[in-house]
Amino acid sequence: MAKTITDYFEELRGTRVWRSVFRSGTGSSTLHRALAVQQNVFLHLFSTKVRTRMLSFSTTWYLGTLTFGTLLILVGTGIPLMFYYHPSVPQAYADTKDLQFVVSSGLFLRNLHRWSAHAMVFLVFAHMFKVFYRGAYRPPREFNWVIGVILLLITLLLSYTGYLLPWDQLAFWAITVGSNIASAVPVMGNKVHFLMLGGNVVNANALLRFYVLHCMILPLVAILFVAIHFWRIRKDGGLYAHQSEPTTVAAESVPAAAKGGQFQ
Amino acid sequence: MTDPTSNPTTDPKDFIAGMDSNARKSPTRVVFVTRRTSAQVKVADEDQVQTYPEVLFRALVAIEVLTIALVGVALLFNAPLEGIANPLVTPNPAKAPWYFLGLQEMLHYFPPVVAGVLAPGLVVMALIVIPYFNINIEAEGLFLKDRKRRLLIFYLVAAGLSLFLLVIPEQPMYVALVPTLIVAGFMALAAQNSPQSPSAFRRYLAAKPLSFWIMTWFLFELTVLTAVGTFFRGPGWSWVLPWRS
Amino acid sequence: MQSLKNTFSSLWQTLFGHPVRAFGAVSLLFLISLAIAPAKNYFSEWRHYQNRYLALVRGRGDAVTLQRHFHEHDGIQQIWLPTLGVVDRCTTCHAGLKEASLADVGTQPFRQHPVIPHTLDQFGCVMCHRGQGPATTVEEAHRSTAAWEQPILPARYVQSSCGQCHRAPLTGTPQLNLGRNLLGRYGCVHCHTIKLPDGSAIKPTDVPPSLSHVADKSTREWVYAWLKDPQAYAVTATMPNFKLSDPDARDISAFLIANSTPIAGDTAPVAPGAKNQKPPDPTAGASLYGESFCASCHAVQNAAGNVVGGDVGPELTRVGSKVKPEWLRAWLRNPRVYDSQTLMPHYRLTDPQVSLLTAFLGNKTDSDLLANVHLDAATPEQVAHGKLLVTEYGCASCHEISGIKKPDNFAPELTRIGSKPLTQIIFLPGMTHAIPDYIAAKIREPRSFGSALKMPQFSLAPAQVDALTTALLSLTDRAHDLPLALTVPSKPPSNYQPAGKAGQLMADLTCFSCHAINGRGSDMAPDLTWEGSSVQRPWLQAFLKNPGTLRPALIRRMPRFNLSDDDAKELTDYIMAVYQTPAFDRDSMPSSGYPPAQVEQGKQLFYSKYACQSCHIVDTKVDKGYVGPTLTQVGSRLTAAWIYHWLKDPQAMRPGAIEPNRNMNDEDARALTAFLMTQKGSNKQEAKK
Structure with missing residues (x-):
């Protein structure tokens, strides 16, 4: 049965329409598989080959992949949520209530969005520490590490701006507490605070500002940096973790050169 | 960093690229070589698999499993929603999102400039510069070289940090002190061992470089402070037990 | 066993052995998991109740009508009232609220709503019942949740919701009216400010006596006993019990007596000789007390323990233990000397009458009250400490005490107590976390929230506690934020002063x-x-x-x-x-000389068509009506024009009059007027004389 499915699939891949879309065409040779990655605008960000060692779960825990997964979920749930939401006071809160009580599966959408957001923040941190501990920040990957730090900040900002949108007590006071920290910046603290909220207190202006940041600017910036982040993996030599430390040999005896990277 | 094409010590033939089918004639950047590291030959014989389908489908499966898990959570637990925002009614305690509660915990001890601006600013700066410090890249066991001097510096720094946490804040910051002392304890243990130690754990500790210790300390502090801020802080930022409310 | 393991491992291989196959298998699970949410959405609580409603309706005789009503608007129901800020989805599950034919259905959520003066579509549900209107689950709609603190209002306080819009008393809300009355009568608003939505504040209606001259009136021993337990002196006393310790009561009484200044002429000592001269007849005193209708305002506890009399003035059961006789004499002669603001009228009593009453009241003593009160002379320290206590307990909030200023905002303001956030409330262990329970407990036993609290213990019946709770619960954010056009205002207070x-x-x-x-x-x-x-x-x-x-x-x-x-x-x-009405001229109709035929017709109407004798008496031998005033002399008491207009529309003459408006035609009204004007009552009066 599996064969028939494969056959049908091969037939499909041979059709003109398919071939007009996917440039790799039929066939399953290594070349075709390489082309499937290379010739796809999204997949060409990745290398065509990956070290087998990197596939085992313990090496990366798939944390980067999973983080990207939460981003996909968040975009996927965030867009339908936007259909039901007005960033105005007090309509924002009423809309959140309507999502909970009236919109079909609205509560589920909001739950999934909320929990995925928390999961993303957690996974980003986990990813960062895992990358550090397996030494993957080392040259030539140092700039990709920096991009990672930027993505961490963007994730925090995304989560933080989204926190205000339900316009409930939890949101309001979390943002109030958080934004007050900005006032502590020396010299221009109050200016920063004002710029952040569009006023001196959390109010309708802040809600609108956070909404635009959350739904528009930050996701675009995040996707841009995610793309660079992925592309740099390939450019900086592919997924890599240095081999576990030699345990019986003194470090001095291991040439420093042994810990370098491999590039393409 | 130097351009490998102009580096006489590097033989381009040592590098077998993962994809060699379509080499370009024009010069491309192939490698970064910093002062003390050099590209390595030994990687050449690593097994590789095609991204499509091996890696791609694994990633898709991973994402799907994650989604299924999150869908399960979303079906079982409702996202929190409280009453409509009311600037006149301050909840006690008013808490920031959980990932900022480590900061809020610090705000309890330090003035806002320190806890809210300086500390997170320094953390971000430190994270950014990590890969640009050779000491991070060398990855040698911290106490394997120049042991005496490094041990002295370690004791001074550990004592200084502990004293700082005890004296400088408005009240002694035990929440941060305890993780510091635990990490310092492990570091002291690492100093007593060498990669020849009989126990695997001791060998493991002995081989860890400075960057490992700093990052571990940071991770530990971050986890403890965030957990304390999230679960163990109640009205007036006083201690509470989460299971008693 | 081994084969099972093999089968399993081969199955695992088939499903997950290769990433692509694993992807296929996991994708299936993935799609299933995505389908759960819409399914869960479909089998929602509200749909369950709607199906139950349809099942309930199906077997009934009027099933078709009910089903048609239901299907006219399927799905989630909503009453949206933007001006009131109401979004109510209660009718989604409470499907039978408006169905009069469901009167026999007793199970919620399908019970029919009792008839009320408002329509559902114009007022929604949560205006009266509170709870979370937008919710479509039982839990969220009815109970206190993180998202909506105020749960459904317990039915026994529901009148409080009327008070959000209706500022004036309503006939249908006796509990609310009583509660609002008690807020003033028990002096709650002396300490607690309660601002009404129109900006005015509730004013106290009790008149706590001034204590600046208390030594003229009472003894220190009585003050001490009163402070210890006001209700021991008079069960109807509105003064609350501050649960003072013996030394505190001693010091406060010492201060009050020491602080008191005399008023010229507020005591009238009896000549020593005159006192023993002629012991006044106690029955004469009692009859004078009765003739003067003192009981209209003052109550006395009788032997059976029942309190009989009015509640305008203080209870007099043990007044002999309280007041000094010489003060009482002066007071009965002219109360305005001691207290120019008193509600007590200035009776023009003769000296013998004053003596009679003084003796009568002076005998109303209670030997137990002061039996155990033995106070030594006050020391300056005690007086100073007493002054401190008087300030601390805020005595001057209610009483005028010379040398002590009335404190401002002595107790928390209660203007919006009905919407107080639960987070700002400290509940007692085991208490329901809801505003009504908190308010009721606080009124019932304030010190249970902490023995150091200042709020004293009031002596209130359970019904009074409920009434007060109801009145306080009406002071919500909504009551204050409603557009004024949507409220029914109360009459502004008048400070009319005859010239x-x-x-x-x-x-x-x-x-x-x-x-x-x-x-x-x-x-x-x-x-x-x-x-x-x-x-x-x-x-x-x-x-x-x-x-x-x-x-x-x-x-x-x-x-x-x-x-x-x-x-x-x-x-x-x-x-x-x-005091004339602009509606008619009082002399427009003659007071006598009506044609006998008309009089006779009026009599017929009185006894047959309108059956006035069920409430009024014209012929004392026959009629038994005691609801309205006796009409035997009405012809010499009222003007004909007044009777005529009164009969036509009693409420126009005096709003709230209980006499029903019978929509009398002109002829009937004139005939009845003619008949009533013949009731001059002269025969009877002369006979009496």
């Missing part, structure tokens, strides 16, 4: 303690705003001199003030001249 000599006389007699005129005064006795149009001059003048009985069923009656002829004439002139 001239008659005005002084009316103040002296404290007419407003019982009567209302032009919006000012009490509702205990008839409103006198249009008295001049209503009554005939000779009757009024005679009545003021010697008030007769108009309503034999009532205990409270107009007392006899022993007015001089001049004073009675002065008052009569003023009333006849000033």
Whole structure:
């Protein structure tokens, strides 16, 4: 049965329409598989080959992949949520209530969005520490590490701006507490605070500002940096973790050169 | 960093690229070589698999499993929603999102400039510069070289940090002190061992470089402070037990 | 076993052995998991209730009508009232609220709503019942949740919701009216500020006596006993119990007595000889007490323990233990000397009468009350400590005490207590976390929230606690934020003051303690705003001199003030001249000379068509009506024009009159007027004389 499915699939891949879309065409040779990655605008960000060692779960825990997964979920749930939401006071809160009580599966959408957001923040941190501990920040990957730090900040900002949108007590006071920290910046603290909220207190202006940041600017910036982040993996030599430390040999005896990277 | 094409010590033939089918004639950047590291030959014989389908489908499966898990959570637990925002009614305690509660915990001890601006600013700066410090890249066991001097510096720094946490804040910051002392304890243990130690754990500790210790300390502090801020802080930022409310 | 393991491992291989196959298998699970949410959405709680409603309706005779009503609007129902800020989805599950034919259905959520003066579509549900209107789950709609603190209002406080819009008393909300009344009467608002949505504040209606001259009136021993337990002295006392320790009560009494200053003329010592001369007859004192209708305002506890009498003035059961006889004499002579603001009228009693009453009241003692009170002379330290305590307990919030300023905002403001956030409330262990429970507990036993709290223990019946809770629960954010156009305002308070000599006389007699005129005064006795149009001059003048009985069923009656002829004439002139209705001329109809046929027709109407005798008495031998005033002398009491207009529309003459409006035609009204005007009552009066 599996064969028939494969056959049908091969037939499909041979059709003109398919071939007009996917440039790799039929066939399953290594070349075709390489082309499937290379010739796809999204997949060409990745290398065509990956070290087998990197596939085992313990090496990366798939944390980067999973983080990207939460981003996909968040975009996927965030867009339908936007259909039901007005960033105005007090309509924002009423809309959140309507999502909970009236919109079909609205509560589920909001739950999934909320929990995925928390999961993303957690996974980003986990990813960062895992990358550090397996030494993957080392040259030539140092700039990709920096991009990672930027993505961490963007994730925090995304989560933080989204926190205000339900316009409930939890949101309001979390943002109030958080934004007050900005006032502590020396010299221009109050200016920063004002710029952040569009006023001196959390109010309708802040809600609108956070909404635009959350739904528009930050996701675009995040996707841009995610793309660079992925592309740099390939450019900086592919997924890599240095081999576990030699345990019986003194470090001095291991040439420093042994810990370098491999590039393409 | 130097351009490998102009580096006489590097033989381009040592590098077998993962994809060699379509080499370009024009010069491309192939490698970064910093002062003390050099590209390595030994990687050449690593097994590789095609991204499509091996890696791609694994990633898709991973994402799907994650989604299924999150869908399960979303079906079982409702996202929190409280009453409509009311600037006149301050909840006690008013808490920031959980990932900022480590900061809020610090705000309890330090003035806002320190806890809210300086500390997170320094953390971000430190994270950014990590890969640009050779000491991070060398990855040698911290106490394997120049042991005496490094041990002295370690004791001074550990004592200084502990004293700082005890004296400088408005009240002694035990929440941060305890993780510091635990990490310092492990570091002291690492100093007593060498990669020849009989126990695997001791060998493991002995081989860890400075960057490992700093990052571990940071991770530990971050986890403890965030957990304390999230679960163990109640009205007036006083201690509470989460299971008693 | 081994084969099972093999089978399993081969199955695992088939499913997950290769990433692509694993992807296929996991994708299936993935799609299933995504389908759960819509399924869960479909089998929602509200749909379950709608199906149950349809099942309930199916077997009934009027099933088709009910089903049609239901299907006219399927799915989630909503009442949206933007001006009130109401989004109600209650009718989604409560599907039968408007179905009159479901009267026999007792199970919720399908019960029919009792008839109320408002329609569901214009007011929604949460305006009255509170709870979370937008919710479509049982839990969220009815109970207190993180998202909505105020749960459904317990039914016994539901009148509080009426009070959010209706500022004036309503006939349908006795509990709310009582509660609002008690807020003033028990002096809650002396300490707690309660601002009403129109900006005014609730004013206290009790009159706590000034303590600046208390030594003239009472002994320190009595003050001590009173402070320890006011209700031991008088069960109806509204003064709360501060649960003072013995030394604290001792020091406060010491301060109050030491702080007191005498007023000239507020004591009238009896000549030592005169005292023993002639022991006054106790029965004479009692009958004078009765004739003066003291019981209209003052209550006395009888032997059976029942409190009988009015509640305008203090209870007098043990007054002999409280007041000094010489003060009482002066007080009975003219209360305004001691307290110019008192509600007590200035009876023009003769000296012998004063002696009689003083002796009668002086005998009302209770030997137990002061039996155990032994106070040594006060030391300056005790006085100083007493002053401190008086300040701490905020005594000056209610009482005037010379040298101590009335504290501002002594207790928390209660203006929006009905919407107080639960996070700002400290509940007792085991208490339901809801506002009504908190308010009721706080009123019932304030010190249970902490023995150091200052709020004293009030002596309130459970019904009074409920009434007060109801009144306080009406003070919500919504009540304050409603557009004024949507509220039913109360009448603004009037500070009407009659002018001239008659005005002084009316103040002296404290007419407003019982009567209302032009919006000012009490509702205990008839409103006198249009008295001049209503009554005939000779009757009024005679009545003021010697008030007769108009309503034999009532205990409270107009007392006899022993007015001089001049004073009675002065008052009569003023009333006849000033208190006239603009609606008609009082002399437009003759007071006598009606044709006998018309009189006879009126009599027929009185006894047959309108059956007036069920409430009124014209012929004392036959009629048994005690609800309305006796009409045997109505022809010499009221003007014909008044009777005529009254019969046509009683409520137009006096709003709130209980006499029903019978929509009488002109002819009937005239005939009845003619008949009533013949009831001059002269025969009976002469016979009595």
